[in-house]
Amino acid sequence: MALGEFELIARYFTGDRFAYQPGAGVVLGVGDDCAILRVPDGEDLLVSIDTLVAGVHFPARLDPAHIAHRALAVNLSDLAAMGARPLWFTLALTLPAIDEHWLAAFADALAVLAQRFGIALVGGDTTSGPLSITIQVHGAAPAGSALRRSGARPADEVWVSGTPGLAALGLRHVLAGSRDTVAARTFLRPEPRIALGSALRGVASAAIDVSDGLLADAAHIAERSRVALVIEPRQLPLAPELAALAGRDDALSLALGGGDDYELCFTAAPGRAPAIETIAAGLGVACTRIGRVEAGEGARCTGFVPRRAGYRHFADD
Ligand SMILES: [Mg+2]
Structure with a gap:
């Protein structure tokens, strides 16, 4: 890969459009070995991860903007299902080659959806291989209040x-x-x-x-x-x-x-x-x-x- 991992992250996945809001609990974002995150007082942390593999979960020739939107949206949907508010996400990107047009379109669409839902990108990883996108989302809900699959009762x-x-x-x-x-x-x-x-x-x-x-x-x-x-x-x-x-x-x-x-x-x-x-x-x-x-x-x-x-x-x- 001509473009190194750090260069890649710096060029496409940092900056104001991925920045977190004040009060989002990000003590330290991208740039160190770990992010440091603080769960809001009185809330539970909800975590979910999904991998989308080209040719399995989406047609491989889909536009990068649609791939990015879907990758984050399906993860946000898991937070929605449990009544959580989005806080942070991490991104692991496996790419067959560095295609800067593809990356620019992917990052733009990712940033648009992230900003709409106020979710901050706090870390990531890039590797070389068949196209695959893994996103892990973190959300919060008032302690004990998250929706679950287990509460349905007869007559509901x-x-x-x-x-x-x-x-x-x-x-x-x-x-x-x-x-x-x-x-x-x-x-x-x-x-x-x-x-x-x-x-x-x-x-x-x-x-x-x-x-x-x-x-x-x-x-x-x-x-x-x-x-x-x-x-x-x-x-x-x-x-x-x-x-x-x-x-x-x-x-x-x-x-x-x-x-x-x-x-x-x-x-x-x-x-x-x-x-x-x-x-x-x-x-x-x-x-x-x-x-x-x-x-x-x-x-x-x-x-x-x-x-x-x-x-x-x-x-x-
Ligand atoms: Mg689900």
């Missing part, structure tokens, strides 16, 4: 934000070479539901972000809560682009099994519905009741078995 209602399935339809568009449809943009630029997650602390009984597909992620809540989640297909909020698909089964399969939505699926006692509707209206994020929690196990959709649409491998180069 099941909710979802946004329009699940649209991102999976968008992936089809992207793989077919179209990046300008509403669906394609939803796949390329997922919007982490940080504000919604925070607002649901103390309101929702359990929550998860939809990464694997609505039904698969609902099953994770069911497993951790030792209950069953039952989704009513009629109540699913289908985006117009999904509803317009020729096959209703195809649309429902995308909505239930598509994945990559990064919306929140959560449960709440029926009496919480007015509070949830107020939160949703205040944030401008649609939240829809899609089913109920029962005694039992697993997640199912009444009268419908979606085609499996979980793990994918992008063999596009």
Whole structure:
């Protein structure tokens, strides 16, 4: 690599756009062997890490700006799922070669999303190898208040934000070479539901972000809560682009099994519905009741078995 690691970090991943806000708890940022970080008084620290590998988690020829947005957004989505506020992140970048145009576009998009969510880049590492991006996010929530997967109880209602399935339809568009449809943009630029997650602390009984597909992620809540989640297909909020698909089964399969939505699926006692509707209206994020929690196990959709649409491998180069 012509450009050394320190030069690389200094050129693309430092400066005002990655700087932390006063009061963000950064005692010492990039530049020493470790960052020094201080967890705010009275708060719990929440940590999550995700690796995105080219050709596995995203098509390798995706624009660097979209890769950067997705890499940080999917991590922020995990903080959203637990009602945490973003604080800091670290970045490990494995690159097949130093391509300065690629790096500039990657760093620009990363900085835009980091600034929007007030999350500071406090450290990183670069290595040479097949393209892969690892981001670890740190967030905080008032002690004991973070949302979990384990709190759903029979008689609770099941909710979802946004329009699940649209991102999976968008992936089809992207793989077919179209990046300008509403669906394609939803796949390329997922919007982490940080504000919604925070607002649901103390309101929702359990929550998860939809990464694997609505039904698969609902099953994770069911497993951790030792209950069953039952989704009513009629109540699913289908985006117009999904509803317009020729096959209703195809649309429902995308909505239930598509994945990559990064919306929140959560449960709440029926009496919480007015509070949830107020939160949703205040944030401008649609939240829809899609089913109920029962005694039992697993997640199912009444009268419908979606085609499996979980793990994918992008063999596009
Ligand atoms: Mg998650």
